[in-house]
Amino acid sequence: MTVLTSLTYRPAQHYLGPRKTVKIIADMASDQRAELEDAVWQRVLIGAPDACWPDSKPERTGRNGRFKFTIKQDGVAYGCELRMSRMVWLLTKVKTDDDLHALLSALVVGHDCNNDRCCNPAHMQLYSQKRNLEYMSECGRSFY
Numbered sequence: 001m002t003v004l005t006s007l008t009y010r011p012a013q014h015y016l017g018p019r020k021t022v023k024i025i026a027d028m029a030s031d032q033r034a035e036l037e038d039a040v041w042q043r044v045l046i047g048a049p050d051a052c053w054p055d056s057k058p059e060r061t062g063r064n065g066r067f068k069f070t071i072k073q074d075g076v077a078y079g080c081e082l083r084m085s086r087m088v089w090l091l092t093k094v095k096t097d098d099d100l101h102a103l104l105s106a107l108v109v110g111h112d113c114n115n116d117r118c119c120n121p122a123h124m125q126l127y128s129q130k131r132n133l134e135y136m137s138e139c140g141r142s143f144y
Contacts, residue, residue, distance in 0.1 A: 023100075067082055085119060107127060
């Protein structure tokens with residue numbers, strides 16, 4: 001059984017990677033998932049429906065931050081973290097097993113608004129890494 005123990009990240013002896021973290025959140029009890037969702041939305045500066053909603057706590061200037069939390073599974077504490085955009089996608093767009101499979105199938109959450117800090121689900125799409133890099137290049141955001 002998985003128990004959400006802290007909405008603040010405590011360095012744990014064990015760390016769960018993004019894929020395992022996504023699966024655990026998808027399987028969380030509704031009360032714990034609601035608590036997690038409340039904490040995520042408290043970080044987002046929600047504006048008009050068509051505006052960008054920036055993460056209020058980015059890790060680096062101009063970049064989407066990570067949401068970190070701790071869970072306990074079978075008596076062992078695990079540190080978990082996901083990029084805010086992936087967290088928002090998971091909480092708002094994943095309604096079926098097919099949606100979950102798409103998120104886990106090496107797809108990235110891309111921003112149609114070209115703002116990595118944006119957490120507005122209406123501005124996000126799932127892309128393959130190749131398509132995301134092509135889109136970045138088309139928009140002049142390529143690092144290469």
